[in-house]
Amino acid sequence: MSKVICGLSVSVDGYITGRDPGPGRGLGDGGTLFDWYGSGNVPSRVFSGFRLSAPSARIFDELASRVGASLAGHATYTDSNDFADGAPHPTAPLVVLSHTSFPPANDRQTIVSTGIADAVQTAKDRAGGKDVGLMGGVLVTEALKxxxxxxxxxxxxxxxxxxxxxxxxxxxHHIRLSILEVVAAPDVTHLHYQVEGATETAEAAR
Ligand SMILES: NC(=O)c1ccc[n+]([C@@H]2O[C@H](COP(=O)([O-])OP(=O)(O)OC[C@H]3O[C@@H](n4cnc5c(N)ncnc54)[C@H](OP(=O)(O)O)[C@@H]3O)[C@@H](O)[C@H]2O)c1
Known part of the structure; x- marks a missing residue:
């Protein structure tokens, strides 16, 4: 069954951007959050141009290979110039959640304005049996709720x-996590958790 996962680059004090992010400057003054994508000498098998340390490449490619559809919050979408160039994933289609409806920037995108459960179900439907990767702090919090x-x-x-x-x-309320894996790479620590008590289907969350 398709799982919902969220892997984001985050500072030790819990931020996924620096100050003042906006369209075309998605990390604000926190650009160092993505340095690990290019700080090694092992090419990613999934994202061309990424060169990571050996431990990071193993983790990054395992996760990126699992993703069959991405689901982004509207702020992530606008701060990435609507992913009009085809990003964020080389093969996975993109679903975007907003309170309002608007035309997608290209035909690999679907805009959902009917809530988080519909957005997750739409992404699962697009994922071809693979997993859904979430992008955005507000979005992942809504999905956790x-x-x-x-x-x-x-x-x-x-x-x-x-x-x-x-x-x-x-x-x-509290949400308990269990540790699946912790890997200290040269310039990033990968903390992989399972969320306990997650609902198996989006229908059940409605
Ligand atoms: N460090 C990383 O790895 C990483 C990864 C991804 C993104 N980012 C950055 O994170 C920033 C965005 O994150 P964010 O937490 O501010 O915002 P976000 O989660 O990307 O987007 C929030 C927006 O999504 C829509 N939304 C969320 N929950 C909804 C719900 N239940 N129903 C309807 N609409 C809902 C709303 O859009 P409307 O206002 O249109 O209704 C809301 O304003 C960007 O600057 C991006 O570059 C960093």
Whole structure:
């Protein structure tokens, strides 16, 4: 069954961007969050142009290979110039969640404006039996509230950014995690968690 996973680059103080992100400057002043994509000498098998350290390449490619569809919050979408160039994933189609409807930037995109459960189900339908990769801190928090996230991966960068957009927002209750894997690579620590008690289907979350 298709799982819902979220792996984001995050500072030690919990930010997925630096200060002042916006269209065309998706990490604000926190550009160092993505340095590990190019700081090694092992080419990614999934993302051309990425050269990672050996431990990071193994983890990055395992996760990227699992993704059959991406699901992004609208802010991630606009700050990445609507992914009009075909990103964020070389093969997976993109679903975007917003409260409003608007035309997609290309035919690999689907805009959903009917809530998080519909967005996750749409992404699962597009994923061809593979997993759904979430992008955006507000979005992943909404999915956690709905019990729809199976795994969280924090690619934790050794920096305190001091401000920016947080990975996690307030939740109405505790959510327990179990540790699947922790790998310390040269410039990033990969923290892979399973979310306990996740709902198996988006229908059940409605
Ligand atoms: N460090 C990393 O690895 C990484 C990865 C991805 C993204 N980012 C960065 O993260 C930033 C964006 O993250 P973010 O947390 O600010 O925002 P986000 O989660 O990407 O998007 C939030 C928006 O998504 C829509 N949305 C979310 N939940 C919804 C719901 N339940 N129903 C309807 N619409 C919903 C809303 O759009 P509307 O306002 O249109 O209704 C909301 O304003 C960007 O700057 C991006 O570059 C970093």
């Amino acid at each position: 709905a019990g729809l996230v199976n795994e969280l991966i924090l690619h934790q960068i050794p920096i305190l950014l001091g401000g920016g957009r947080p990975f996690f927002h307030e939740l109405p």
